[in-house]
Amino acid sequence: MTDASANTPATPRPGKHAGSLLEQNARTLRRNAAERRFRAYGLSAIVIGVTALVVLLASILSQGLPAFQQTFITLEVHLDEAKLDKNGNRDIEEIKKVSTFGYAPLIKTALSTRAGELGISSEDLGVSDKEIAAMISKEAAAELRRFVIANPDRIGETVEFEFLATGRIDGYYKGRVTMESAEKDSNISPGQLQFADALKEGGALSTHFNWGFFTMADGSENRPEAAGIGVAMLGSLYMMIIVLVLALPIGVAASIYLEEFAPKNWFTDLIEVNISNLAAVPSIVFGILGLAIFINYAGLPQSAPIVGGLVLTLMTLPTIIIATRASLKSVPPSIRDAALGVGASRMQSVFHHVLPLAMPGILTGTIIGLAQALGETAPLMLIGMVAFVREFPAAPPEGFFDPASALPVQVYNWTTRADPAFVERASGAIIVLLAFLLCMNFLAIILRRRFERRW
């Protein structure tokens, strides 16, 4: 080799990969373009997904957050002995005979008195006494009656109460009702709204956080301001307890047996196929099953958390079994060999070594299954949980047999009602439901981190 040839760059050899590396050939260009295209598709898919999520959350939050606020009117009510306890002997049975209609005038008087103190003239605003009384929720009389029955000794005194304002007044301060809409509305007049404004100026009317939304039972059609998710939350909680207590042990036991002990034959294959299929069965089918078996055949009560819990257990079992089997499968067989190799029995190898390693997967599967069950509506409607339930169920275990509602069913229920105030309630309940689901998923992540071990 001469010096000259050493200095000149080698001429490209005519081969399969001819051409300079510094410029991309046509094939590479095409390949890179395809890759860029694919990345763009993926990115746009994610952008679409995230946008949808943001829009959804924004709409739910904007509609639902007002549900956590409520307008109240503070009044000093004189508990007139002449009306509530004519004989003056404080006999609770006699006091109970006075219905809410007997209490309504007291509230009306209290409101008129308050208005007079604040210098609000109902004539100037053109509101009748009846309209003034209608500004306070019909629930107020019931609330007052409950108070008096609980404290009969306070009859004759003047007590301060914070009453719910009617849904339209509440809507006025949340922007749902305006002066213009009030003109066309038979339930509210602009005069009432002005009256409410005057009360607010005088400090008798205020809007603040509404604990009642969490503690109250469902309200009737025309009392949206008094509707809460208390019964629904309790019903959902009871059902989750039942699902957890039944589905976790049954599901885990079934998975361990199928995965670690059962012989592999056509019968276990059949079971496996069936479990996978069950996971895909529409939930309403489980509802029909629950109706037929638990209510019609076993005679369990309708609308009861026990039936809902059993139906949701059936629905959750396949999810738990599939998740548990997958996590058992993912434990390396070398761990089983190691345990068997030192003379552990099959059960010892499973319970001492395999199960602890599979725990994060099992827990995650269970919590995901529970979250799914928490949000399930269709099967609960079939077993009567869609009923209007005012009474709180008792403490468990009796409470499992009392009628109750469930969060998603309550949401559905409210969306079917006419009063626009229920839209806000439904969105508020959805926010609570989402918060629970988020908490459960978060718990799943924490447990997963906590139990995760390397091998």
Added chain:
Amino acid sequence: MNDMRPLERIVDTDTVKISARNVQVHYGETHAIKDVDVDLEANTVTAFIGPSGCGKSSFLRCLNRMNDTIDICRVQGDILLDGEDIYDKRVDPVQLRAKVGMVFQKPNPFPKSIYDNIAYGPRIHGLARNKSELDEIVEKSLRRGAIWDEVKDRLDAPGTGLSGGQQQRLCIARAVATEPEVLLMDEPCSALDPIATAQVEELIDELRQNFSVVIVTHSMQQAARVSQKTAFFHLGHLVEHGETGEIFTNPRDPRTESYITGRIG
């Protein structure tokens, strides 16, 4: 350990520990082991050599019935441990495996502490009456596994945090902790570097004092270094079994010779 000295090896005893007669193993349709007859002596290291898929690991797993865990596996013939058929209906494989320990190809410590790794076997077999006895067993086993000095200060550390060679010695210590009579080793050094391999081989030689050791290996040098007896498997047949020195220097069967000289495998 540094050279092949097969001829200097002597077999210490003639007591037969395991005796296999006419053993057949089927995996579904596959006939994996055909007519294997072999006697394995006590206090001897026997090496199983042969090309991949020749059935040596399968045969090893028959000796403590680890094959039971494979559904499609059928074992026929007689395998006698101290004269008792281990495939007899009355034999509980769990009891058998306490007598015939096993070390696997890949180090597989439990994802627990080093102490718990060793103590697990003695605990489930009730070998220790109290904590101090258990401590003793753990220390003794770790010493026998030639890993005591490295881990004595961190017995609470996870066994999975050790290096590959340490993990394998931990697994050997775990296997000897249950006081087995036979120790089966399935390519124990295949995942180890030469230094760790040397340590494990040294260990195997020491274990011979107390156990019968059966080792499957792909390395003929290793077989020559650690074993007194060697068995050569080919296509499911036991081709030749004898003194390691004999097999390596003067094989009777042409297939053995071809394998040892590298013509088949």
